[in-house]
Amino acid sequence: MSQFNIYSIQNAPLAAQPLLEGAQQKFGFVPNLLGGFAESPTVLQAYLDIGALFDRTSLTPVEQQVVLLAASIENHCIYCVAVHSMLAKHKAKADAAIVNALREKQPLPDKKLDALATFTHAMVEQRGKVTGIALDNFIAAGYSRAQVMEVVLGVTMKTLSNYANHIIHAPLDSQFQAEAWDAPALCSKQCA
Template sequence: MSQFTIHSIQSADAAVKPVLEGSLKKYGFVPNLHGGLAEAPTALKAYIELTSLFDQTSFSPTERQVILLVISVENHCTYCVAAHSMIAKQMAKADPAIVDALRNGKPLPDSELDALASFARAVVKNRGVVCGQTLDKFITAGYSRAQVLEVVLGVAFKTLSNYTNHIIDTPLDTAFQAEAWDAPAQCSSQKCA
C-alpha cells in the first residue's frame, strides 16, 4: 500500500494546478504519474520540463520512444513500459514489432534502431560507464556525439519517472491498460531497502 496520494487538479498544491491542467489538455486526462509527482511541485515541474527538453532533441518521435522504452524496461518500470508502449504505437506511429521487441528485450528488426536501443541499454546497465566498443557501434550506426549526450538526457528524464513510480507505486491509468507489462520474475523478488 502506497503512502502517497495521486493528486487531482482539485487536490494539488496551487503551484502545480496549471501544470496538471496542461496534462489534462495534452492527454485528455491527468496521468497518475503526474498526479503522484504533484506531491512535490518542483519534481512535477522538473519532469514536465525534462519532457519538453527531451522532445527537442534531434531524435525522431520513434527514436525517442525507443530510448524511453529501453530505459523503462531496464529499470523494470511497469507503469512507464505500458505508457510508452501506448505512446510509441499511437502517437509516434512506431512499428508494433519494434515495441514488442523492446518490451521483451529482443533485438530490433531495424539495425539503426537496434544500435540506439543497445547504446541506451548499456548506459543504464553500466550507470554511464560505456566501453569504447559500444560507443563506436553507436557512432558507426550513424548517430552523433551530440546524440550520445541526448541519450544521457533521456536516461535522466526517465530515471526520474521510473524511480518515482517504484517508490509511490503509481497505479496504471485506464488509458494504458491495454499495454500492461510485467517485469521479469527475478525483479519482483527484490527486497526493499
C-alpha cells in the same frame, strides 16, 4: 501500499494545479504518475521541462520512444513501459514489431534502432559509464556525438520517473492498460 497520494487537479498543491491542467490538456486526463509527482510541484515541473527538452532533440519521435522505453525496461518500471509502449505505437507511429521487441529485450528488426536500444540499455545498466564497443557501435550505426548526449537526457528523464514511480506505485491508468507489461516475468527469463 503506497504512502503517496495520486492528486487530481482539484486537490493537488496549488503550485502543481496549473501543471496538472496542462497534462489534462495534453493527454485528455491526468496520468496517475503525474498526479503522484504533484506531491512536489518542483519535481513535477522538472519532469515536464526535461520532457519538453527531450522532445526538441534531433532524435526522431520513434527514436525518442526507443530511448524512453529501453530505459524504463532496464529500470523495470511497469507503469512507464506501458505508457511509452502506447505513445510509441499511437503517437510516434512506431511499428508494433519494434515495440514488442523492446518489451521482450530482443533485437529490434531495424539495425539502427537496435543500436540505439542497446546503447540506452548499456547507459542504464552501466550507470553512464559506456565506452568502447557499445559507444563505437552506436556511432557506427549513424548516430552523432550530440545524440549520445541526447540519449543521456532521455535516460535522465526516465531515471526521474522510473525511480519516483518505484516509490509512488502509481496505478496504471485505464488508458494504458492495453500495454500493461510484466517485468517480473521478463526478469525471471533474463535476470537469473
